[in-house]
Structures are given as C-alpha cells and as structure tokens.
Amino acid sequence: MYQFKKALLTSAFLLGGSVAAFAASCGVDSGRVNIVGNEFPAIQTVAANAAKCEGLDVKANLTADHQKINLAGMQGDPAEYTTAIIANSSIVALMNGDVIRPLDDLVAKHGQDIPKNQLITIDGKVMAVAFMANAQHLVYRKDILEELDIAVPTSYEEVLAAAEKIRASGKLQNPVGGAYKTGWNLAQEFVNMYLGAGGEFYKPGTAEVAVNNEKGVEALEMMKALSEYMNPDFLTHDSNLTSDEWEAGNVALMNMWGSRTGRLMDDEGAEPVVYENTTVGGPLTVGDSGKRATTLWWDGWTVAKNISDEDAEATFVAMKNGISPSILDDETMGQAVWMIDGYQPAPVNQGVFDTIAAGAAPYPMLPYHGLLHTAIGDNISDFLQGKESAEQALSDIEAAYTASATEKGFLK
Amino acid sequence: MKHKTFFWFMIPSLLAMLLFIAMPIVSVLIQSVYAPHEQVIVEVENCGPFGCETSTAVDQDATRELREAEPLGRFVGNDIYTDRNHLATSQVGAAWSSSTGIGDFISKLLNLPFYGALLFTLTYTAVVTPMALLFGFVIALAVNTLPKLLKGPMIFFSLLPMIVTPLIGALILFWMIDARGVLGSFIQWIANDPDLSLKASTPLTWAMLMVYGIWSSAPFAFVVYYAGLQTVPDDTLESAMIDGATPFERIRYVVLPHLLPLTTFMALIKIMDNFRVFEPIVSFNAAAHAQSLSYFIFNDLGGETQLLSSSAATSVLTIIGVSILLSPVLVRTWRDYGKS
Numbered sequence: 001m002y003q004f005k006k007a008l009l010t011s012a013f014l015l016g017g018s019v020a021a022f023a024a025s026c027g028v029d030s031g032r033v034n035i036v037g038n039e040f041p042a043i044q045t046v047a048a049n050a051a052k053c054e055g056l057d058v059k060a061n062l063t064a065d066h067q068k069i070n071l072a073g074m075q076g077d078p079a080e081y082t083t084a085i086i087a088n089s090s091i092v093a094l095m096n097g098d099v100i101r102p103l104d105d106l107v108a109k110h111g112q113d114i115p116k117n118q119l120i121t122i123d124g125k126v127m128a129v130a131f132m133a134n135a136q137h138l139v140y141r142k143d144i145l146e147e148l149d150i151a152v153p154t155s156y157e158e159v160l161a162a163a164e165k166i167r168a169s170g171k172l173q174n175p176v177g178g179a180y181k182t183g184w185n186l187a188q189e190f191v192n193m194y195l196g197a198g199g200e201f202y203k204p205g206t207a208e209v210a211v212n213n214e215k216g217v218e219a220l221e222m223m224k225a226l227s228e229y230m231n232p233d234f235l236t237h238d239s240n241l242t243s244d245e246w247e248a249g250n251v252a253l254m255n256m257w258g259s260r261t262g263r264l265m266d267d268e269g270a271e272p273v274v275y276e277n278t279t280v281g282g283p284l285t286v287g288d289s290g291k292r293a294t295t296l297w298w299d300g301w302t303v304a305k306n307i308s309d310e311d312a313e314a315t316f317v318a319m320k321n322g323i324s325p326s327i328l329d330d331e332t333m334g335q336a337v338w339m340i341d342g343y344q345p346a347p348v349n350q351g352v353f354d355t356i357a358a359g360a361a362p363y364p365m366l367p368y369h370g371l372l373h374t375a376i377g378d379n380i381s382d383f384l385q386g387k388e389s390a391e392q393a394l395s396d397i398e399a400a401y402t403a404s405a406t407e408k409g410f411l412k
Numbered sequence: 413m414k415h416k417t418f419f420w421f422m423i424p425s426l427l428a429m430l431l432f433i434a435m436p437i438v439s440v441l442i443q444s445v446y447a448p449h450e451q452v453i454v455e456v457e458n459c460g461p462f463g464c465e466t467s468t469a470v471d472q473d474a475t476r477e478l479r480e481a482e483p484l485g486r487f488v489g490n491d492i493y494t495d496r497n498h499l500a501t502s503q504v505g506a507a508w509s510s511s512t513g514i515g516d517f518i519s520k521l522l523n524l525p526f527y528g529a530l531l532f533t534l535t536y537t538a539v540v541t542p543m544a545l546l547f548g549f550v551i552a553l554a555v556n557t558l559p560k561l562l563k564g565p566m567i568f569f570s571l572l573p574m575i576v577t578p579l580i581g582a583l584i585l586f587w588m589i590d591a592r593g594v595l596g597s598f599i600q601w602i603a604n605d606p607d608l609s610l611k612a613s614t615p616l617t618w619a620m621l622m623v624y625g626i627w628s629s630a631p632f633a634f635v636v637y638y639a640g641l642q643t644v645p646d647d648t649l650e651s652a653m654i655d656g657a658t659p660f661e662r663i664r665y666v667v668l669p670h671l672l673p674l675t676t677f678m679a680l681i682k683i684m685d686n687f688r689v690f691e692p693i694v695s696f697n698a699a700a701h702a703q704s705l706s707y708f709i710f711n712d713l714g715g716e717t718q719l720l721s722s723s724a725a726t727s728v729l730t731i732i733g734v735s736i737l738l739s740p741v742l743v744r745t746w747r748d749y750g751k752s
Binding site for chain 2: 067068069070071072088090092093095096097098117118119120121122123124130133181182183207231232233234235236296298339356362364365366367368370371374378381382385387388392396399400402403404406407408409410412
C-alpha cells in the first residue's frame with residue numbers, strides 16, 4: 001500500500017509539472033508556488049526555470065485553456081494558483097476580480113534589479129512584471145513567393161492578390177492560414193482588423209459599444225475574403241492547429257503570433273522545404289487608414305492576493321528566477337522577444353520588432369473589453385459562413401455585449 | 413414496511429437529495445435574480461513596456477463597500493431572463509412586429525442565441541432519443557440470438573462506446589472526420605468532391621453530432637433491453653409460436669409490450685441527457701454551427717468574463733425545459749403505476 005501511495009504521489013507530482021533539476025536557492029527557502037499560464041515555448045521556459053528554486057514547492061499548469069481557469073483558480077482563499085502568467089488583455093479580468101496583489105513591497109525587497117520598463121503599473125501600483133513582447137504579424141513561405149515572383153505583402157489586399165496567384169498556379173489550394181476558431185481566436189482577428197481599418201470600439205469616454213459602422217463592415221468583409229483562401233475547416237482552427245497546417249506545408253501566408261514562429265522555423269515537425277523557407281514579415285495593413293491591423297502584447301506574471309505573504313514572497317522570487325538573464329541560451333533565445341537583459345534579437349523575432357516600430361496599438365486594457373471580445377467571438381461565424389449580412393453580425397455583437405455589460409453593471 | 417422503518421431507511425438519501433439537489437437549485441434560482449453591482453469606474457494611468465496611456469479600471473475599494481452592504485448583488489428580478497442573451501422578450505416582440513412573413517420571423521427568432529440553441533437541442537433530443545433506443549433494441553435482439561460462447565465478447569464490444577470517455581470518443585471521431593482524416597477523405601471520395609468538409613457545413617455538423625450521440629448512447633439502451641429480454645416468459649413466446657406468429661409478430665405483440673416499462677424508463681433518462689447535450693459540441697469544436705443551453709452555461713462560467721447570473725438563468729431555463737419535455741412521460745408513468 002505504501003509503495004502504491006508513493007507511486008501515486010510521484011505521478012501526481014510529475015503531472016503537476018514540477019521540475020527540480022539544477023536546484024539553487026533563490027533567496028527564500030520555503031513556500032508554495034503554483035503557476036497557471038498559456039502553453040507556448042517561452043512560457044514553458046519561464047515555468048521550468050521558476051521551478052529550479054531550491055526548497056520551494058513549484059507546480060505549473062500550462063494550458064491553452066488558461067483563461068478559462070485562472071480567475072476561478074485564484075478566487076478561493078487560499079488561492080489554488082499563486083501566480084498567473086497573463087497578457088495585457090487577461091490581466092484585466094484578474095484586476096476586475098480583485099485577485100492579484102500590488103507588488104511594490106516585494107519589488108522593493110527582492111526586485112530592485114528588475115528594469116523599470118518591465119514593471120506594469122496600474123494607477124501607480126505595480127501589478128505585474130512583464131518578460132516578453134508579442135504581436136501577430138505576417139509569416140510567409142519565401143520559396144513559393146519567389147517562384148511565383150510575388151513581392152512580400154505589406155497589406156491584406158496584397159495577401160489576397162498573392163493568394164489568388166498561388167491558388168491559380170496550382171501549388172496550394174488554400175494558401176492562407178489564420179487562427180479563426182470561433183471564440184477567442186476569431187474575436188482577436190476581428191480586433192486586429194477593426195483597429196487596422198481605423199475603428200474605435202466604444203463611444204468616447206463611455207462603455208457603450210460602437211462597432212456597427214463602415215469600419216466594422218470593412219473588417220468583416222476582409223476577413224471573409226481571406227477565409228475564401230483558407231482550409232474550409234477554418235472555424236475550428238486555433239493557433240495550434242494553424243501552426244500544424246503550416247508545418248504540414250499547406251499554407252504559404254498567415255498572420256501569426258511572434259511567440260510561435262520559433263516553432264515553425266525549427267527542424268521539428270516539418271519538411272526542410274517548409275521550415276527553411278518560413279520567413280517572418282511585418283505587420284499588415286487593411287484599407288487606407290494607415291493603421292496596422294494588429295495589436296501589441298506583453299506577457300508577464302502576477303501574484304495572487306488570496307495567499308499568505310510567505311507564499312507570495314516565494315512566488316515572487318521563483319518567478320523572478322524564471323525570468324532572470326540566466327535563462328537565455330541558444331535554445332531559448334529565439335523563443336520570444338524577451339525583455340530580459342542579455343537578449344540578442346534573432347531573425348525569427350524580427351516581425352514583433354517591426355510591429356513595435358510601426359507603432360501598432362497595444363491591445364485595449366479596459367475593464368469591459370473582455371465582454372466585447374467574447375461577444376465578437378460568438379457572433380461573426382454566421383457572417384463568415386454566409387448566413388447573415390455584415391451589418392446583422394455587427395448588430396448582434398452590439399446587442400450581445402450590451403446585454404452582458406448591463407448584467408455585469410458596466411452599463412445602466 | 414412500518415412508517416418508522418421506512419422513514420429511517422429513507423433519511424440518508426432524502427438528506428443527500430436536499431443537500432446536493434434541492435439546495436443548489438434554490439441557490440441557482442436566487443443567483444439568477446441578482447446581478448453584480450454597478451461597477452465604479454475610475455480613470456487610471458497604465459504604464460508598461462509600450463509606454464503610458466490613460467485607461468479605466470474598476471475601483472476595487474468602492475466595489476468592496478458595495479459588496480459588503482449587499483452581498484448578493486443588486487436585485488434585478490426577471491431582467492436576466494428577459495434580456496437578449498436569454499428569452500429576449502423585447503427582441504422577439506420587435507421581430508414579430510417588423511417581420512414580413514412567418515419565414516422572416518423564424519429566421520429573426522433563430523438569430524437570437526437562446527432560440528437558435530433551443531432549435532438544435534430539441535432536434536438533437538428528438539432524433540437521438542428514439543434512434544438510440546431503436547439501435548439498442550436491435551443490437552439486444554441480435555446478441556440474444558447468438559450462441560453462448562460469442563455472447564460475452566459481443567456484449568463487451570457493444571458496450572465500448574459507453575466505456576470510452578465521452579470527450580475522448582468525440583475527439584477521436586473529430587480527427588477521423590477532418591478533411592484529411594480517414595472518414596473525411598472517404599466521404600470526399602464517395603461524394604466525389606475534394607472540397608467537402610463536414611466541419612464547415614452546418615447540416616453535416618448537426619448530422620455528425622447526432623450520429624455521435626446515437627453511437628455513444630445506444631449501448632445504454634442495449635444493456636437495459638438485453639437484461640429485459642432475459643425476463644420475457646418462454647411459455648408466452650412458445651404459445652405465440654404455436655398460434656403461428658412470425659418472428660416479427662412475436663417481437664411486436666409479445667416482446668415489445670413486455671419491455672414497455674423499460675422503454676419508458678430509458679426515454680425519461682435519455683430525454684434528460686440529450687436535452688443537456690454538451691460534450692460533443694466542445695470536442696467537435698462545433699460551436700460555430702450548433703449550440704445548446706449547456707454550452708451557454710459553460711461559456712458563461714468558463715470565460716474570464718464570468719457571467720454568473722446569466723449562467724444561473726440559463727440553468728433554470730434548462731430545468732424548466734427538461735420538465736416540459738418529461739411531463740408527457742411522467743404523466744403516463746403516473747397513470748400506469750400511481751394508482752396501484
């Protein structure tokens with residue numbers, strides 16, 4: 001029985017994602033750390049390095065569904081997760097729920113060496129520590145574009161023209177890729193496209209939505225035009241599946257997260273002709289607004305409010321160790337645009353730098369924007385399937401948002 | 413049984429029902445007539461790696477005061493039930509008065525999330541419940557005629573869809589029907605259309621979800637019917653044979669009436685289950701084509717936006733929906749057994 005229990009404990013430990021190699025003290029020698037976050041290489045690196053602190057009980061739950069569980073997992077007292085790795089969109093939900101603590105005292109005690117621009121301050125209080133920048137930008141197949149004598153697109157109009165040329169050549173039937181899965185991913189593409197068309201989401205100074213306008217129609221029409229060149233199953237493809245389609249060599253042009261390009265360009269999971277010719281471009285534009293159809297993101301970590309001060313301190317030092325300059329090596333360098341000292345930009349990260357340089361807008365950090373994002377994700381697939389007009393889809397978005405924002409008390 | 417014995421015998425299960433069924437339903441009911449407090453929004457300055465910007469945030473101190481004064485939230489009566497994401501009474505009224513015809517009204521009605529989901533849920537229940545029972549019955553009859561040696565393995569094999577975890581079973585099918593999967597390619601080959609995609613077409617997605625529903629719930633009907641078949645009296649069957657009844661007539665006039673109570677019981681359970689259809693929608697990524705009330709509850713609860721009152725209202729509507737669907741069967745059961 002004892003053996004059995006031990007085996008059970010060990011497997012639970014392994015499933016929890018604990019890594020205890022290369023232990024070294026991080027300044028605090030006891031405490032519980034439990035990380036929840038998204039699943040992509042840079043975050044896996046951070047979590048693995050946070051787990052290297054000696055004496056700390058570090059667990060991690062990294063999953064694409066992190067946004068569905070992080071708030072609920074931090075609302076208990078004590079909270080299950082002591083830290084959530086979040087981005088500028090998802091920190092809002094944690095702020096609204098009042099489940100993360102200000103970090104000023106911990107920064108003063110343990111984080112004097114964290115560069116100022118990594119500290120995310122909201123209303124003067126440090127609420128998160130950022131460690132990487134991210135953005136969606138063009139990724140293309142150099143060989144296919146060169147062979148057909150197509151210039152690298154800088155706008156979605158050029159992407160459409162290039163896609164038509166590639167399809168006509170018979171090389172690829174569906175040359176465009178995109179994370180258009182109904183829900184969060186699809187909504188994100190609309191947010192990009194709508195901002196790119198020069199749209200504003202709300203009536204100035206209020207929480208009243210205003211997307212049912214010609215910019216909204218323009219954004220939707222462009223998404224539909226692009227979807228004509230996508231795999232017919234596009235409404236079920238999230239970023240992971242879109243990357244798989246790319247690695248299978250079925251796609252030549254797509255708007256993809258900078259944090260995922262490293263995986264596309266490494267020699268795993270794809271034929272050499274695919275990964276050797278995978279090249280990153282800049283952010284795309286739509287129409288003639290001059291704005292970029294993408295948003296800027298940072299990823300960072302927070303510390304839960306409903307945990308003991310000891311666990312909070314342990315979490316802080318473990319996560320700080322997770323983003324220390326020592327985590328950067330040949331393998332991890334290209335995983336992201338790190339904000340960490342000693343980071344050397346790699347060609348794979350150029351797309352994110354170009355997006356920052358082009359002055360793209362950061363994703364809106366408004367307390368009610370999550371509700372709008374959800375309403376968008378639920379209401380544009382009917383339009384993309386040709387079941388309703390763009391105006392109808394936009395008015396559905398507004399109505400769904402208004403109902404949920406009224407329930408939540410953001411609108412009267 | 414003496415009343416006292418009966419009471420002590422029943423009390424544990426009554427207590428459990430009170431604690432785990434009745435009280436949560438009451439709590440959900442209460443939740444559905446309250447909504448979160450009006451948010452106190454303050455203007456803040458946010459700074460990060462991309463510079464500083466003026467934005468807004470929820471004033472947590474003010475919110476906490478509000479919450480402590482009224483822990484349940486603000487009372488909104490049936491506002492949540494009638495809002496656009498649920499019964500949408502005013503939208504339905506507007507659609508009725510502005511419609512050019514009944515077809516136009518129906519299309520406007522189905523554009524509202526609740527009614528669109530209701531259409532799928534009811535279609536699913538109406539198709540999957542009888543089909544699963546029928547398949548279960550046919551499999552049970554077939555297995556019952558097998559020689560003894562084969563029965564064991566066949567029963568195990570027929571039960572597999574029920575043994576496989578629903579999410580995993582659905583996920584495996586999801587991969588197989590992918591445009592590049594085994595079944596997906598096969599269907600393209602049959603239809604002679606290389607662009608055909610099950611996942612991209614609403615009617616095909618519905619059909620796929622229902623086929624999955626029948627596949628996963630037929631074994632339950634099979635097990636129950638198989639057990640029932642063992643109790644069919646041999647002498648009645650034999651006398652039917654002597655009277656010259658064909659095998660079909662024996663099933664129609666002897667076996668089926670004997671199994672009717674079982675059928676009622678299974679119809680009850682399956683209608684309840686099917687009305688709450690959920691896993692296939694999630695694992696087939698089918699939300700673009702088909703939604704159900706349970707999917708809405710999951711969506712409201714799971715997201716970062718946490719619409720608790722909305723999910724509570726949908727839960728109550730689900731309970732009402734199940735009761736309405738079950739009422740004919742319940743009335744029938746009451747008539748048959750209640751009197752004795």
